[in-house]
Amino acid sequence: MEIFWEKKEPLTSVDISDISADRSWNGNYIHMMLRSLLKKGMIEVCGTVQCGTQYARQFVPAVTKEQYAAKLVMSKGIEKNSIAAVTVAMVNEANEADEEGLVRQLEEIIEELKSKDTKEN
Numbered sequence: 772m773e774i775f776w777e778k779k780e781p782l783t784s785v786d787i788s789d790i791s792a793d794r795s796w797n798g799n800y801i802h803m804m805l806r807s808l809l810k811k812g813m814i815e816v817c818g819t820v821q822c823g824t825q826y827a828r829q830f831v832p833a834v835t836k837e838q839y840a841a842k843l844v845m846s847k848g849i850e851k852n853s854i855a856a857v858t859v860a861m862v863n864e865a866n867e868a869d870e871e872g873l874v875r876q877l878e879e880i881i882e883e884l885k886s887k888d889t890k891e892n
Contacts, residue, residue, distance in 0.1 A: 781829035785822045
């Protein structure tokens with residue numbers, strides 16, 4: 772996923788192979804990884820492009836880093852009633868120099884969620 776987020780452009784398996792030349796990923800591994808990410812909804816097909824004599828699918832991320840992190844945390848058994856405590860722990864872990872700015876961002880998010888909840892009801 773890091774490769775997709777860093778490049779910020781559609782990638783084919785050939786592109787991923789070229790980008791990850793320093794890793795020991797072979798073509799079969801890359802295809803297996805792409806199939807798994809597709810199945811999990813982490814990436815999506817956005818088109819095709821000709822690579823030599825064949826056509827290759829292009830992929831883009833279907834989730835942001837933040838959404839991915841949230842899915843990862845939730846998959847580790849964190850329950851919904853613990854989300855606030857996990858958020859506080861993450862803020863403390865970040866040891867943010869600009870804590871006021873972070874608190875302001877969180878307050879804005881809370882207000883957005885409240886107004887969204889009000890509109891739905």
